[in-house]
Structures are given as C-alpha cells and as structure tokens.
Amino acid sequence: MSARQACWKIAVVGAAGRMGQRVIACAKELPEACVCGAVDVPTCPVIGTDAGVHAGCGALGVAISADLAAACAAADVAVDFALAGGVAARMELYARTKTACVLGTTGVDAAGQAAIARAAQDIAVVHAPNFSVGVNVLCALVRRAAAVLGSGYDVEIVEMHHRHKKDAPSGTAVRLAEMVEAGAGAALPRVYGREGECGARPRGELGIHAVRGGDVVGDHTVIFAGEGERIELTHKASTRDTFARGALRAALFAVQARPGLYAMEDVLGIK
Ligand code: NAD
Secondary structure, eight states: OOOOOOEEEEEEEESHHHHHHHHHHHHHOOOOOOOEEEEEEETTTTTTTTTHHHSSSSOOOOOOEOOOHHHHHHOEEEEHHHHHHHHHHHHHHHHTTOEEEEOOOOOOOOOHHHHHHTTTSSOOOOOOOOOOOHHOOOOOOHHHHHHHHHGGEEEEEEOOOOOOOOOOSSSHHHHHHHHHHHHTTSSEEEEOOSSSOOOOTTTTOOEEEEEETTTEEEEEEEEEEEEEEEEEEEEEOOOOOOHHHHHHHHHHHHSSSEEEEEHHHHTOOHH
C-alpha cells in the first residue's frame, strides 16, 4: 500500500452468495482494507443492488455487478467464493490484470487446479478449502496424531454441512485425508461411504463420509479407532464469519506476497 492509498482494495467474487455476503460484512471491520467491487453472475437476481445492503451490513456504495474485468482493474486483490464452474477463466483474468487472489472455492477439478497453478506464476494466490484458523490447527493435530498412532488405528473422517452444499466430500475433508496420509507417510486407499456386503474393514483404509442437512455451517471429525481406545478430533464452525475473517487475513497476506501458490498455513506461519 502506498502512503497515498487509504486502504487495500478488495473485489468480492460470488458477492451475492452465502460466503460473499459474510466477506463483505466482515471487511467493514478492517481499517486497512475496503470492498471496491462486488461481482456475481449476470443471471444473479440482485445485480445492481448495493453489496452492503444485500449483505445486511448497511450501504457500501458498491453495486453488485457482472463485470469481473472492471472489478479487477480497480482492485488489489480478489476474494473469490464463487462456484467451481468457470474457475479457470477467473484465474486467467486475475493473472492478466495482476490481481492477487484468495480463492475459497472447493470442488475444483483438475483443469481448474492447473489454471490455479498457471496463474500463481504471475500473481499471489492463496487457495484453501477452509480459511478458519481452528481448522488449520486441526489439520496440524491430525497430521501429528496419524504419525504417532501409526497403522494400528483405523481412520475415518466424517463431515456435515448444510443441505445447500453442492460438492462432496467437503474440501476440508479431503485436506484432512491428505494430512492423515502425510502423517502416515503413505497414500491410503479412500472409501467414500459404505453400503451392502462390503466385507470387513481392511487395515490402512481411509473412510470419508459426507452428511448433509439443515443449516450446519461445517463440522469435521477425524476418528482414530484402535484396540481398546478411540481418539476423535472435532472442529465445529458455528458461523461463516470464521471463514470470512480468515479469507480477509489471507487477502492482506496476498497483497504483499510474491507470486506463488500459498496455503492458509503460509498465512498463519504454521507450515
Ligand atoms: P453460494 O452458492 O451461496 O454462493 C456462490 C455465489 O457465487 C452465488 O451467488 C453464485 O451466483 C456466484 N457465482 C457462481 N459462479 C460465479 C462466477 N463465475 N462469477 C461470479 N460469481 C459466481 O455458495 P457458498 O456457500 O457461498 O460457497 C461458495 C464456495 O465457497 C463453495 O465452493 C463452498 O464450498 C466454498 N466455501 C469455502 C470455504 C472456505 O473456507 N474455503 C468456506 C465456505 C464455503
């Protein structure tokens, strides 16, 4: 930020969505950043509405628009909680306009992941399946537990989210599975749910289960079940603001970082 600049400028992408609204509301708490753009799809019914009014935090003077290029031209960083479809095109635009990016979108396919890696050659990109500080601490604990407990413990991951969530398992559950594997020092065969005559549980299997319902913001439990004892490590998010505040912390990191692909561990300094 130059001495003349009042604040880092943020474009919120997916601005009309559940997360976009909370990012807009939580950004109001930051003295060093302000929302200068709010973008959603052209078919979004609230295009033209003040983004702060839609988010329930009072007028911002920024209308929700479908013009991502214009928003990027005015912004230092995009905080993107839009959906996975179109992520490659969005990443190309961020790279072309030299707009740093904080990407919260989950369920990104291989082509999208490749576009993220390409963009990260030109801009700072922080991509995390979960921006909550608590979940990132959970990841570190799970990795440690898997390393210490070893192969004598069966590991199962259970996640629960609200009924509107479109992808499964959650990006956080996948990240937790990666942490188990990192701790175990080996890739483990993953089983997503079980049904019918599936036989006895083989050693080393990694079970992942997605539960959907109601308005649950995000629960994750990693179970380490051994002979005669069981450890359950659980994180429960009770408000989306925990993700929004973490994403804004990542945005303040990204605007000052060199081009590259970063994780939330980089932002928190716990890698
Ligand atoms: P949502 O459906 O409520 O909102 C998504 C918004 O993005 C919608 O308004 C939609 O119109 C808009 N959108 C879709 N494609 C777009 C595009 N190409 N350009 C601009 N806007 C676009 O969903 P949500 O609950 O807010 O979640 C959004 C994403 O964030 C999901 O992938 C979800 O899994 C993820 N998420 C991540 C975290 C995290 O901490 N990383 C936390 C919560 C949710």
